[in-house]
Amino acid sequence: MTLIKSISGIRGTIGGNPGDNLTPIDAVKFAAAYGTWLKNYTDKEKLMVVIGRDARLSGEMIQNLVVSTLVGLGIDVVDLGLSTTPTVEIAVPLEKADGGIILTASHNPKQWNALKLLNEKGEFLNAEEGAKILELAERENFNFAEVDDLGTITKNDAYIDIHVDEVLDLSLVDTDTIRQKKFKVVVDGVNSTGGIAIPKLMEALGVEVVELYCEPTGHFPHNPEPLKEHLSDICALVVKEKADFGIVVDPDVDRLAFIDNEGEMFGEEYTLVACADYVLGKTKGNTVSNLSSSRALRDITEKHGGSYEAAAVGEVNVVAKMKATNAIIGGEGNGGIIYPESHYGRDSLVGTALFLMLLSEKGGTVSELRASYPSYFMAKKKIQLTPDLDVDGILKGMAEKYKNEDISTIDGVKIDFAENWVHLRKSNTEPIIRIYTEAKSQTEADGLADRIISEIKEVAGL
Known part of the structure; x- marks a missing residue:
């Protein structure tokens, strides 16, 4: 059971203990942090946030918690109900809203859900903005509205059309x-x-x-x-x-x-x-x-x-x-x-x-x-992380091993060989190291991925 806080949003599995999973308490805390950040970000008297969700089983519960939290902060909510991530993204500027939240864990299985946070342009928050929201959530210094200043809820199910x-x-x-x-x-x-x-x-x-x-x-x-x-x-x-x-x-x-x-x-x-x-x-x-x-x-x-x-x-x-x-x-x-x-x-x-x-x-x-397109083949594999693994040290070790190749370290380690490449990175959304390779045949791509996994295990002492 997992709770992951990153620039991709607040993502976790439903149930379990607060702080370890995406529980109702966590949903309220992070919604309150986002709403508080919005209020600190602008001097507007009244703010508006667009909310939409995918159809996953926990969606209605999480939506009710998030919407009520924003209303409690004095923020008006436009509730799209069942929607899509891109639909919420286009709705934010069309509604002239101050932000948006999409309740979805994207490709993750049914036990997962997430709060994906948007700015007033309907675009995802950057790392600096996300860090401020995580800090606010950690401090839990929220100032909720008095009864006459509560937000309102407007339902609008027309946005997919x-x-x-x-x-x-x-x-x-x-x-x-x-x-x-x-x-x-x-x-x-x-x-x-x-x-x-x-x-x-x-x-x-x-x-x-x-x-x-x-x-x-x-x-x-x-x-x-x-x-x-x-x-x-x-x-x-x-x-x-x-x-x-x-x-x-x-x-x-x-x-x-x-x-x-x-x-x-x-x-x-x-x-x-x-x-x-x-x-x-x-x-x-x-x-x-x-x-x-x-x-x-x-x-x-x-x-x-x-x-x-x-x-x-x-x-x-x-x-x-x-x-x-x-x-x-x-x-x-x-x-x-x-x-x-x-x-x-x-x-x-x-x-x-x-x-x-x-x-x-x-x-x-x-x-x-x-x-008709250039023919490349990819392998996408992963290594499950455990708390004792030094991921940064592993990636640094792999970069050192291949220092004479074309290396990029702007996001994990990417090694560009003449005929193929491998990209190693810690996932933003799951406790894993992703290993992506690409080559001119599937056999070559798979073989490169397997070789790199063996080398990672060797570097990590596994």
């Missing part, structure tokens, strides 16, 4: 072009809010939908991380239905994966590659992804005459680098598409629409599209 309309209005999305292709897709919404949002978007674009696990019950039918080993049902159904492709999202709809027409994974890393290929083909510009993402994005960007840069892992880091380099599209290799014309947040609705436009204009099948 508003979000769909925002996607349809993007300059590079042409509804008629997509409608003419009469696509048929299978959608796996993992019984969360993607099962609401993605079919709504498909209907608006004239795409026939076969729904799989689209009831927002919160009972995840498989591990909610959209990886190949969890997606056998949709892979089989795409073939059975003779669909053009399949769409898979995680519970809060900020990660997007495709299944090709043959029931094979398009490749989570290639979601961003394909969307960038379409956008860069229409608009010259630069791209950004994180250090753990595929080299294929760099290759596609340079093919279109643009410049590619890598950021530290974490959406807030990618967004900062995108702003610094005026990137026109970016994101993370886990299927997260960030398209600034819409907003600076990972958005599966935007990614799906851009992918449909690419497929509409290029023609051919999704498997043929995937074959």
Whole structure:
């Protein structure tokens, strides 16, 4: 059972002891810290915060606690109810709110939940802002409102529809072009809010939908991380239905994966590659992804005459680098598409629409599209952490071992070899060391990952 406090939010497992897990007491404490930080940050007389949640089983409980805490601080709340992470992100500026909270543990299993915190732009807080909130939570120096100054609650369940309309209005999305292709897709919404949002978007674009696990019950039918080993049902159904492709999202709809027409994974890393290929083909510009993402994005960007840069892992880091380099599209290799014309947040609705436009204009099948891109293979493995492990010492030891290679230490240790790379980092969201590798074949990528894991264990004395 775990409680993790990081720039990715306050994330933990439900139940157990306060301070060790995400209990009701912890939910109230961190909501109060966020609300207090907002009040300290501005001299406005009345503040407003947008709240939305995914469909996980603890969502309603955590939402009631968080909303009531903000109201107790004298902050007005716009309650979106069941929503998605990108929907809350676009709602914050549209409501002219002072911040937002998304209640979701993203790809984590059902026992997890989290408070993901936004600023007035609908963007994730940076590390400095997050540190101030953690400090306020530690001190528990909260000043709640008197009865005449309590906040109000306004419910608004229209925002998924508003979000769909925002996607349809993007300059590079042409509804008629997509409608003419009469696509048929299978959608796996993992019984969360993607099962609401993605079919709504498909209907608006004239795409026939076969729904799989689209009831927002919160009972995840498989591990909610959209990886190949969890997606056998949709892979089989795409073939059975003779669909053009399949769409898979995680519970809060900020990660997007495709299944090709043959029931094979398009490749989570290639979601961003394909969307960038379409956008860069229409608009010259630069791209950004994180250090753990595929080299294929760099290759596609340079093919279109643009410049590619890598950021530290974490959406807030990618967004900062995108702003610094005026990137026109970016994101993370886990299927997260960030398209600034819409907003600076990972958005599966935007990614799906851009992918449909690419497929509409290029023609051919999704498997043929995937074959047209540079072919890289990744291995994503992990080492479980124990309290006695000196993670920083392990990473330092690995950097020293490979000091004669191309090394980056802005986020863990990334070692770039001529034909492949490995990235080692401590996770922001789980008590693990992540080991990502990429090479020209799966065998080579797996072999490199296994070799590095052995070397880590040797450095750690395991």
